[in-house]
Every structure is written in C-alpha cells, then in structure tokens.
Amino acid sequence: MRAIVYEEFSVLPQLRDIESPSTPTAGVVIDVEATGVCRSDHHAWSGHDSTISLPHVPGHELVGHIASAGPEVTDFRVGQRVTVPFVCGCGRCRWCLSGNAQVCPNQTQPGFTHFGSWADQVVIHNADANLIAVPDDLPASAMVGLGCRFATAFHGLRVRANLNAGETVAVFGCGGVGLSAIMIARAIGAQVVAVDVSDAALERARQHGAAHTVNASGKSPTQLSAEVVAQFSEECPDGVAVSVDALGREDTIAAGIASLAPLGRHVQIGLLSAPPVIDVGRVIGLELSVLGSHGMAAAEYPEMLDLVGDGRLRPQDLVTNVIGLEDAPAAMEMLGSSTGSGMTIIDLSR
Missing domain, CATH: 3.90.180.10 (Medium-chain alcohol dehydrogenases, catalytic domain)
Structure with a gap:
C-alpha cells in the first residue's frame, strides 16, 4: 500500500x-x-x-x-x-x-x-x-x-464543563481547535467571544459564530480579561461562564481564569512545554473549576x-x-x- x-x-x-x-x-x-x-x-x-x-x-x-x-x-x-x-x-x-x-x-x-x-x-x-x-x-x-480537534473541543465544553444553551464562553486562540470550540459552543446555543492576536483569525471566528472578538496584541492578562468581560457586560456582567485556552500559553490561561464569573469553568486544551503558574487564590475564592480535555x-x-x-x-x-x-x-x-x-x-x- x-x-x-x-x-x-x-x-x-x-x-x-x-x-x-x-x-x-x-x-x-x-x-x-x-x-x-x-x-x-x-x-x-x-x-x-x-x-x-x-x-x-x-x-x-x-x-x-x-x-x-x-x-x-x-x-x-x-x-x-x-x-x-x-x-x-x-x-x-x-x-x-x-x-x-x-x-x-x-x-x-x-x-x-x-x-x-x-x-x-x-x-x-x-x-x-x-x-x-x-x-x-x-x-x-x-x-x-x-x-x-472537534472531539477534544466537544468533550471539553459539553462533557467536562457541562456547557448549556444561553451561557457565555471565551475562546482564547482561533486556530483549528479554537474554531472547533467556537462552532460547538454556538451549536449548543452559547454566546462566544473569540480572542486572538490575528485580525484574520478573528474574522474567521466571526464567520463561524463568535458574537464578539478581542484582539489580544499588546495586552496583559489583566487588560485582556477585562476587555473579554466587557464584551458580555449585559449578558454576564460578573464574568463569563466558561473559558477555553486553545493555545497553551501561561498568559492566555491567566486571562481565561481572570475572566471567569464565580463557579466558572476553565477548559485547558492547549499543551504547554512547562507547568503554568495560575491564580490559585482566585480559583479557591470563586470556586472555579480547571478542567483538562484529552480527546x-x-x-x-x-x-x-x-x-x-x-x-x-x-x-x-x-x-x-x-x-x-x-x-x-x-x-x-x-x-x-x-x-x-x-x-x-x-x-x-x-
């Protein structure tokens, strides 16, 4: 063969x-x-x-x-x-x-x-x-x-994070897995904000269902999370329900966790070369969940x-x-x- x-x-x-x-x-x-x-x-x-x-x-x-x-x-x-x-x-x-x-x-x-x-x-x-x-x-x-890519994103959103219609989702990274997550979240009935450094990637995210987009260029995790939360100021003023890191970067993980509302769920799909430092105090204080998805x-x-x-x-x-x-x-x-x-x-x- x-x-x-x-x-x-x-x-x-x-x-x-x-x-x-x-x-x-x-x-x-x-x-x-x-x-x-x-x-x-x-x-x-x-x-x-x-x-x-x-x-x-x-x-x-x-x-x-x-x-x-x-x-x-x-x-x-x-x-x-x-x-x-x-x-x-x-x-x-x-x-x-x-x-x-x-x-x-x-x-x-x-x-x-x-x-x-x-x-x-x-x-x-x-x-x-x-x-x-x-x-x-x-x-x-x-x-x-x-x-x-679709299996990993679906398992992370629907099974691990138990995403439901009407909830808000922030997807960090609009490559193959990130776009899959955006499409799945929209199919479930959630509202999505997409985050990337590329305007072309963000335009593609809008084409596949993202209601809001944020260009992350030059922004610290604190600045980025604040801008993400602002996109949902009417639907969820205290933060988003689910964040997804599809890149595997410590700064996007930090921004994702910082954007979550109390009892929010962070889904980690992107792989990292070294263990990241995360805000454990915020995870404990708001009872956040940090969830992996492996296929x-x-x-x-x-x-x-x-x-x-x-x-x-x-x-x-x-x-x-x-x-x-x-x-x-x-x-x-x-x-x-x-x-x-x-x-x-x-x-x-x-």
Missing part, C-alpha cells in the same frame, strides 16, 4: 510503497477515505512525542470503510463506514468501562503508538470499544475532524454526531484545502510555519 513514511525526525517524509497491515484479533483494518493534517502530526514528526518509534507513518484523524475485521470483533462489519477517536482505549479497564476511554492507561493512538492514517490503510485496535459508525451520505470533510471516548460521540447530522455543527466549513497523498510531505513541512486557521485534509482517492 501507499504510505507517508519518515525515518528521521524533522527530515521530509516520503511517499512509499510498504507492506499492508495484518488484522489484529480484536481489531480492524480500515481503507482510509480521507485523513486530516493536524499540528499534532508536526509535533510528532519534530521529535516532541516520546511514543514515536522510527520509521513511522503519521495521521490520526480519519474516516474510511472497514476492509477486514478480526474474529473477536462483533459489533462492526466489513464495508461499514467508520471514524475513530485519536485516543483508543483497551475496552476492558475501569476507565473504559465507565465511558472514559480517553484516559485509558493502556490506550493506543494511530499515528503515534503505531502507524497512522496517512496511508491507504490503517489498523485500529480493540475495534468494538473504539469505532464509531458514521452515515454514508455525509461528506468526508464533515467526518475527518471529528477524531481530534473523547467513542461512547460520547452520539450527541456530537446528532449536531453534525442535523446541520447545526458543520465541521466541513473548516476545510480550506484538499490534497492528495503525494502532497502530504510538503503539508507536513508547512505546518511548522503556517498560521492559518483552516483545515487541510488528504483525500486518498486522488
């Missing part, structure tokens, strides 16, 4: 013919229809992820059809169209059995723990616990982002898929570039310098 392979970190990957994968006893092999180009792929290629063994095939956001299934797979059939969370649980531990496979200690991740979906085929382990059946009539562009278990997908199915959530609107597999190495390299907020997907039929 065709696959994008790198044998050294930060050295341009190559399109190669490699051996097709064998089918695990409890897993499946999927014919990849389309797969995403995510900044996490670039972090792994750059050598920032200790789970990567070389040579390696990247890719963790995907939609496709089951090509073969192991004898222990009972809930899915060959030919079925499926997607999958980027975090796949073992299906047997206490966390998986409680519906929290995203924190499974024995998790696997295509494109990280084993060869990923920048290939004609990809293996998914423990298929019954991790696959999600998706409709045949929805475009691949609506499905690909559900494995990572989403397959068990939580039905509500998000309902939003996609009825058109309230349109992940395909984030797709700005569709390429073939032969263009993927250049796309990987571009991730290191790109500041665009759109989504690139690889169409395996090209």
Whole structure:
C-alpha cells in the first residue's frame, strides 16, 4: 500500500510503497477515505512525542470503510463506514468501562503508538470499544475532524464543563481547535467571544459564530480579561461562564481564569512545554473549576454526531484545502510555519 513514511525526525517524509497491515484479533483494518493534517502530526514528526518509534507513518484523524475485521470483533462489519477517536482505549479497564476511554492507561493512538492514517490503510485496535459508525451520505470533510480537534473541543465544553444553551464562553486562540470550540459552543446555543492576536483569525471566528472578538496584541492578562468581560457586560456582567485556552500559553490561561464569573469553568486544551503558574487564590475564592480535555471516548460521540447530522455543527466549513497523498510531505513541512486557521485534509482517492 501507499504510505507517508519518515525515518528521521524533522527530515521530509516520503511517499512509499510498504507492506499492508495484518488484522489484529480484536481489531480492524480500515481503507482510509480521507485523513486530516493536524499540528499534532508536526509535533510528532519534530521529535516532541516520546511514543514515536522510527520509521513511522503519521495521521490520526480519519474516516474510511472497514476492509477486514478480526474474529473477536462483533459489533462492526466489513464495508461499514467508520471514524475513530485519536485516543483508543483497551475496552476492558475501569476507565473504559465507565465511558472514559480517553484516559485509558493502556490506550493506543494511530499515528503515534503505531502507524497512522496517512496511508491507504490503517489498523485500529480493540475495534468494538473504539469505532464509531458514521452515515454514508455525509461528506468526508464533515467526518475527518471529528477524531481530534472537534472531539477534544466537544468533550471539553459539553462533557467536562457541562456547557448549556444561553451561557457565555471565551475562546482564547482561533486556530483549528479554537474554531472547533467556537462552532460547538454556538451549536449548543452559547454566546462566544473569540480572542486572538490575528485580525484574520478573528474574522474567521466571526464567520463561524463568535458574537464578539478581542484582539489580544499588546495586552496583559489583566487588560485582556477585562476587555473579554466587557464584551458580555449585559449578558454576564460578573464574568463569563466558561473559558477555553486553545493555545497553551501561561498568559492566555491567566486571562481565561481572570475572566471567569464565580463557579466558572476553565477548559485547558492547549499543551504547554512547562507547568503554568495560575491564580490559585482566585480559583479557591470563586470556586472555579480547571478542567483538562484529552480527546473523547467513542461512547460520547452520539450527541456530537446528532449536531453534525442535523446541520447545526458543520465541521466541513473548516476545510480550506484538499490534497492528495503525494502532497502530504510538503503539508507536513508547512505546518511548522503556517498560521492559518483552516483545515487541510488528504483525500486518498486522488
């Protein structure tokens, strides 16, 4: 099969013919229809992820059809169209059995723990616990982002923060995850203020549902939080209900926590290179919640898929570039310098 392979970190990957994968006893092999180009792929290629063994095939956001299934797979059939969370649980531990496979200690991740979906085929382990059946009539562009950026944002907002219609949300960072969070918050019925240093990113945030925007350039966390709160002076004069850091910066975390009303919830999605300093006194005094979001278990997908199915959530609107597999190495390299907020997907039929 065709696959994008790198044998050294930060050295341009190559399109190669490699051996097709064998089918695990409890897993499946999927014919990849389309797969995403995510900044996490670039972090792994750059050598920032200790789970990567070389040579390696990247890719963790995907939609496709089951090509073969192991004898222990009972809930899915060959030919079925499926997607999958980027975090796949073992299906047997206490966390998986409680519906929290995203924190499974024995998790696997295509494109990280084993060869990923920048290939004609990809293996998914423990298929019954991790696959999600998706409709045949929805475009691949609506499905690909559900494995990572949309799943992480949905889990953070709806499950961890229990966001409800009518609440106020501040999203710091309008890249792929940030825009996903904005779209999800609007689909739920919340009001959103988007924060970024780029006017172009803020315009895109408005296009995807942000009612208010704040340019963070040159502002301290205190100044930024005050401006964010001012955007909701009528709806929520004491602060916002939920803040989301989609960047992974200490200053945006500080601004997010400072913008929260009493009993507010801060959702941390952006990764940091070192632990941040946060205002613990404010967290205690206002009884704030600081919540992490690391993907989403397959068990939580039905509500998000309902939003996609009825058109309230349109992940395909984030797709700005569709390429073939032969263009993927250049796309990987571009991730290191790109500041665009759109989504690139690889169409395996090209």
